[in-house]
Amino acid sequence: MIVFHLFPSQAYRWSVLAIANVIFLGTYISELQQIGPLLAFLIVSYITIELVHRHRSGVAALIGISLVLVTYVYLKKFSFLGDIYTLRFSYLVVGLSYILFRVLHLIIDIRGRDITGSIKPLAFFNYTCNFLSFVSGPIQLYQDSAQSAYHGRDGRSGDFVFHAFRRIISGYVKVIIISGITNYLFLHASERILTPGLAPESGRLVAEYGFCAITYMIYLYFNFSGYMDIVIGVGRLLGQDLPENFNQPFLARNFLEFWTRWHMTLSQWFKTYLFNPLMSLLINRVPQPAMVPYLGVTAFFITFFVMGIWHGTTMVFVIYGLLMGAGASANKLWQLIMVDRLGRQGYRALSEQPLYIYSCRGLTCGFFAIGVTCLWVNMDQLRWLWSALGPAGISSALLLTATVCGVAIFLQDFVLLRARKWFAWAAVLSQRGVFGNFWSAAQILLILMVSTFFHKAPEFVYRVF
Amino acid sequence: MRVILRQGAALLACLALLYIGLLGLTLSFAHRPNQEPGLDASLGNSIFRTEPKYIYLNRTPLRDSSEKIVLLGASNVDAGFNLTELRTLLHATATVHKLAIGGANLTEVREVIDLVQEVQSEEARRHEICVLGIWYGMFGEDRLRWYSPDRSPGDTDIDIERYRYGFEWRTARGPITLVPWYYIDVAVTAIYPFLFLDQLSRDSLEWLSDKYHAQPKDLDTVVMTEDERGRMMNYWTGIMGPTRLSTFDEQFAVLEQSGDLILAEGSRLILVDLPLPKWHKQRSPYQSYYEDRRTQEVKRWMGRPGFVFLDMTDLDSDADFYDEVHPRPRVTVSWARRLAGALSPLLSPNGAVAGAVAGAVSGGPLQGSRVP
Numbered sequence: 001m002i003v004f005h006l007f008p009s010q011a012y013r014w015s016v017l018a019i020a021n022v023i024f025l026g027t028y029i030s031e032l033q034q035i036g037p038l039l040a041f042l043i044v045s046y047i048t049i050e051l052v053h054r055h056r057s058g059v060a061a062l063i064g065i066s067l068v069l070v071t072y073v074y075l076k077k078f079s080f081l082g083d084i085y086t087l088r089f090s091y092l093v094v095g096l097s098y099i100l101f102r103v104l105h106l107i108i109d110i111r112g113r114d115i116t117g118s119i120k121p122l123a124f125f126n127y128t129c130n131f132l133s134f135v136s137g138p139i140q141l142y143q144d145s146a147q148s149a150y151h152g153r154d155g156r157s158g159d160f161v162f163h164a165f166r167r168i169i170s171g172y173v174k175v176i177i178i179s180g181i182t183n184y185l186f187l188h189a190s191e192r193i194l195t196p197g198l199a200p201e202s203g204r205l206v207a208e209y210g211f212c213a214i215t216y217m218i219y220l221y222f223n224f225s226g227y228m229d230i231v232i233g234v235g236r237l238l239g240q241d242l243p244e245n246f247n248q249p250f251l252a253r254n255f256l257e258f259w260t261r262w263h264m265t266l267s268q269w270f271k272t273y274l275f276n277p278l279m280s281l282l283i284n285r286v287p288q289p290a291m292v293p294y295l296g297v298t299a300f301f302i303t304f305f306v307m308g309i310w311h312g313t314t315m316v317f318v319i320y321g322l323l324m325g326a327g328a329s330a331n332k333l334w335q336l337i338m339v340d341r342l343g344r345q346g347y348r349a350l351s352e353q354p355l356y357i358y359s360c361r362g363l364t365c366g367f368f369a370i371g372v373t374c375l376w377v378n379m380d381q382l383r384w385l386w387s388a389l390g391p392a393g394i395s396s397a398l399l400l401t402a403t404v405c406g407v408a409i410f411l412q413d414f415v416l417l418r419a420r421k422w423f424a425w426a427a428v429l430s431q432r433g434v435f436g437n438f439w440s441a442a443q444i445l446l447i448l449m450v451s452t453f454f455h456k457a458p459e460f461v462y463r464v465f
Numbered sequence: 466m467r468v469i470l471r472q473g474a475a476l477l478a479c480l481a482l483l484y485i486g487l488l489g490l491t492l493s494f495a496h497r498p499n500q501e502p503g504l505d506a507s508l509g510n511s512i513f514r515t516e517p518k519y520i521y522l523n524r525t526p527l528r529d530s531s532e533k534i535v536l537l538g539a540s541n542v543d544a545g546f547n548l549t550e551l552r553t554l555l556h557a558t559a560t561v562h563k564l565a566i567g568g569a570n571l572t573e574v575r576e577v578i579d580l581v582q583e584v585q586s587e588e589a590r591r592h593e594i595c596v597l598g599i600w601y602g603m604f605g606e607d608r609l610r611w612y613s614p615d616r617s618p619g620d621t622d623i624d625i626e627r628y629r630y631g632f633e634w635r636t637a638r639g640p641i642t643l644v645p646w647y648y649i650d651v652a653v654t655a656i657y658p659f660l661f662l663d664q665l666s667r668d669s670l671e672w673l674s675d676k677y678h679a680q681p682k683d684l685d686t687v688v689m690t691e692d693e694r695g696r697m698m699n700y701w702t703g704i705m706g707p708t709r710l711s712t713f714d715e716q717f718a719v720l721e722q723s724g725d726l727i728l729a730e731g732s733r734l735i736l737v738d739l740p741l742p743k744w745h746k747q748r749s750p751y752q753s754y755y756e757d758r759r760t761q762e763v764k765r766w767m768g769r770p771g772f773v774f775l776d777m778t779d780l781d782s783d784a785d786f787y788d789e790v791h792p793r794p795r796v797t798v799s800w801a802r803r804l805a806g807a808l809s810p811l812l813s814p815n816g817a818v819a820g821a822v823a824g825a826v827s828g829g830p831l832q833g834s835r836v837p
Contacts, residue, residue: 005466161472187615237469434479441479445487449662455616455625 004238013239017126024131028092037075037091038099044071045103046124053110053118061111065104072100078313095134097310101269102128106142108273115142132231132238136224136462138245139265145240160236162436167233169443174226177450180458182219186212186376194381196388206393209385210400213369216376221249223461224263250409253351253360255331256300258368266307275303293336301329311375316382320374327367362406369401370394484658491661492654503533503552504562507543512660514667516543516566520577521626522653525646528584530592532559534808535581537574538598540567541739541790545598546804547797554805558812559594566622570603570610571719576623578723582730584646591731594811596804597723598737601755602790604716605704630656684787685795697789698748708750713758724766733771733811736763737804740778742786775807 004016029035048064076093077086109115119127119142127145190212193205200208225246235242245264252258259267282295308321338347350356377385389397420427430439451457495512504526506516513519527533534555536542542565552561564577574597582590611619617635620628624640627633632652633640644652653660681687689697706712727734738759746752766772777800785796792800 001469002466005469158468158472161468165472165476184615191614437475437479438483440476441483444476444480445483445658449659452629452659453663453666455620 001237014122014126017130017238018122021126021129021131021134024134025092025129028094033089034091037087038093038096041068041071041075041096041099042125042128044068045099045106045128046121049103049106049110049119049124052107056111056113058111061107064107068100068103068107072096076313079315095129095136098134098137098139099128101137101139101266102142104273105139105269109142130240132235132240133242135460136227137263137265138228138231138243139269140243144243159432162432164233164236166436166440167229167236169440169447171226171229171231171233172447173443174222174229175460176226176447176458179219179223179226179461180450180454182215182222183458184454186215186219189215190376194377194384196384202389202393205388206396206400209389209393210397210404212376213373213397213401214404217365217369217372220372220375220461221246221262223458227460227462250361250365250405250412252364253357254335255327255364255367258364259304259328270303270307274306275299278302293332297329297332297336300332301325304328308374314379316374316377316379319382320371323371323374327371358406358410359402361409362402362404365405365409366398366400366402369405370398487658488655491658495657495661495664502556503548503560504564505548506564506566512657512664514664515622516564517622517626518629520564520566520580521623521632522649524580524584525650527562527581528586528589530586530588532592532812534559534561534594534596536561536563536565536596536598537577538565538596538737538739539569539574539600539603540565541600541792542596542598542737543567544791545739545797545800547794547801550798550801551805554802555808555812559808565598568610568622570605570607571599571716571723572607572611573621573623574603575719575723576621578727580623582726587731594733594735594808595727596735596737596808598739599720599759600739600741600790601713601749601751602701602704604713604720604751604755604758606706606712606715609704609706630659681787684791685793687787689788694744694748694789698745701749701751701789705751708754710754710757712751713754717758717762720762721765724762724772728766728769728771731771733773734766735773735775735804735807735811736766737775737807738778740780740785740792741790742783743781744783745786745789746781773807773811775804777803 004013004020007013025035025038045068048067052060052064074086075091075096106115106119123146127142130145133140189208192200193208193212228245232242232244243265245266247261247264249258249262252261278299279295282299283292286295302325304327305321305325308324309317311317311320335347338350342350351360373385374382386394429435504519504523506519508519511519511523513522527535534551536546543563546563548561548563555561564581566573566577569577578595585593607619607621611621616625617628627640628635630652632644632649633642724734724736741749741752763774767774780792780796780800780803785792787793
């Protein structure tokens with residue numbers, strides 16, 4: 001941070017950032033050859049981008065996208081490839097998925113002339129391998145990144161810096177305290193239900209599975225959103241305005257809205273580069289206006305299916321993709337049916353009923369909690385859970401998690417609204433001056449103390465995707 | 466940049482002030498470690514709360530050169546040897562310290578030995594008798610014992626304490642000490658707010674622990690059901706892994722190194738083969754392999770100055786155990802007396818640890834010199 005701010009020159013800061021990125025990458029490897037495949041991927045991507053920039057042709061873009069995708073699938077060792085053609089040494093794949101998103105965005109936007117100027121190698125490296133967003137985003141557009149970055153933000157006010165610090169500290173509170181505790185609970189509970197000899201009888205298994213599903217979802221949210229808070233806060237101190245990635249997802253009233261609040265930059269990327277082109281393609285093929293909403297159902301399924309598969313390379317992620325796709329398309333279909341039956345106004349009136357709202361919010365979170373089971377089991381464990389719970393058990397677990405989430409969200413609203421009113425004075429005080437700094441210091445102390453409770457430091461869970 | 470530095474400094478100052486206040490508060494109110502004439506890692510009311518933490522942070526009293534007996538092993542050493550009885554029998558000649566850790570294997574016991582020796586001078590080691598209680602359950606391989614999702618791969622419970630407060634630094638080549646042992650008492654005082662919060666949180670969650678891991682109220686009368694016995698045998702199969710002689714290779718090698726180290730440093734070693742209930746010995750597929758290896762090991766050491774083997778496996782009546790490993794409280798006095806009998810010849814009347822002693826004190830197959 002100090003080195004970065006020593007001189008205001010943009011070239012200097014770009015170089016410091018590039019060195020920081022190299023050092024960051026270096027922390028992931030123990031031998032030089034481990035970085036080779038990632039470098040090769042970057043070089044292939046850069047050459048492709050340059051070619052598309054020079055020719056601006058659809059064919060060049062298509063070949064470039066195919067080349068980048070094939071290289072990505074090969075390096076990620078997707079399980080359907082088997083072991084035959086894979087590289088025989090271990091190498092760095094962390095961050096590869098997010099580099100892919102950035103590279104595809106560059107190819108498509110250069111082809112579409114949304115990016116006009118040439119991209120220099122150092123700018124390309126800093127954009128694709130920015131250490132702040134390397135591991136798991138947020139996925140920033142190149143245009144926004146180039147606009148916001150490193151333009152000498154020394155004029156930042158004390159208030160701005162104070163809030164950047166606060167953002168970082170609140171991120172650590174989320175990652176270490178909340179996600180650490182929920183992860184502890186989750187690990188102990190899941191070990192029991194995933195071990196055939198230890199697993200309880202069916203009724204209790206449903207309850208314990210529901211508990212695991214909910215604790216994992218909470219863990220995932222606080223771990224990931226906390227990491228984003230840290231990244232965004234540090235970014236602000238380095239003059240980078242990184243985009244938000246979460247917006248209170250548990251307030252979503254349906255599954256489609258949920259994904260506009262959860263991992264927002266990923267959802268936005270898929271909307272821009274998969275859903276929208278797919279819809280255009282489908283509408284061109286099936287031009288009847290009456291069919292358009294149903295084409296949306298299909299496009300949602302495909303988009304969410306692909307987004308699910310993106311999370312991993314094994315069969316269990318295909319199931320995750322199917323579940324997410326089914327959730328999104330069922331949500332869209334439900335909206336169409338309800339509008340058809342009740343009319344737009346009737347459906348809108350129903351959607352404003354508190355019982356309906358909390359039922360939908362509960363079902364959304366419950367379904368997501370059950371869906372993300374695929375992120376904490378392998379295929380054998382999933383088979384075991386399926387055989388132990390059966391369709392009735394899974395349905396009961398969904399009902400249970402939906403009910404628990406719905407009631408919890410209702411209580412949270414009820415308590416939060418009052419708490420905000422009662423403690424408004426504390427909220428104001430904590431935002432400034434000596435009291436604000438003491439409040440932050442107390443949070444840091446709590447973070448340090450809670451971190452000593454655990455046997456190992458909490459990891460950032462999205463690193464593996 | 467100035468504004469960032471100013472904000473950082475303000476935050477640090479607030480943090481320091483807050484911590485100093487908290488330190489003063491906790492030091493005034495918190496319960497200090499009790500001053501018994503010896504250490505007892507199982508003391509649940511100490512600020513350290515767990516055995517590994519107690520041993521790692523509270524081992525400096527072992528550096529003095531008076532005569533001392535250090536009990537090492539797993540939970541059956543802790544539960545089996547009645548410390549009050551042992552101290553009563555031996556108080557005139559030596560101080561008894563109990564540093565057993567529940568669920569320990571030999572790797573962890575070796576770490577305890579290293580931690581103890583680290584704080585001791587040669588003179589202090591020469592006035593020490595290590596009593597190491599063993600049974601087959603302590604020979605589970607590290608890969609089955611210390612590789613669980615909630616810990617860094619391979620970390621024992623002692624390792625976790627090394628890194629917990631930053632006293633040691635984890636590297637690929639092993640831990641690097643950041644706080645040397647001679648500063649550990651000062652460092653413990655400095656982290657008192659952390660220890661206090663740990664104590665507070667454990668106390669407040671005790672009801673939960675009692676709910677899921679509650680022991681029967683009267684350990685002298687409780688009887689294990691057939692179902693419970695079956696479950697415990699499955700549990701030990703999980704801990705031990707494949708049923709074959711080589712399963713024991715890794716941990717017997719650690720035992721060998723640990724014993725050699727103790728003897729080479731001038732301390733005495735009493736190796737105690739701890740009893741199990743008859744039903745357990747008969748059912749366990751590991752027991753015979755263990756006995757073979759233990760016999761070989763004892764033969765290797767027999768005749769070495771300072772080594773004594775105490776065979777207690779004859780105390781194997783099913784009625785004397787409340788579960789598959791641990792003796793009933795009423796039996797612990799007789800265990801302590803048996804051990805005291807083996808210790809007495811090593812302690813001279815005026816308190817000095819006797820010199821060269823070697824032999825087997827046994828009710829089992831390895832006959833040697835007997836306790837009078």
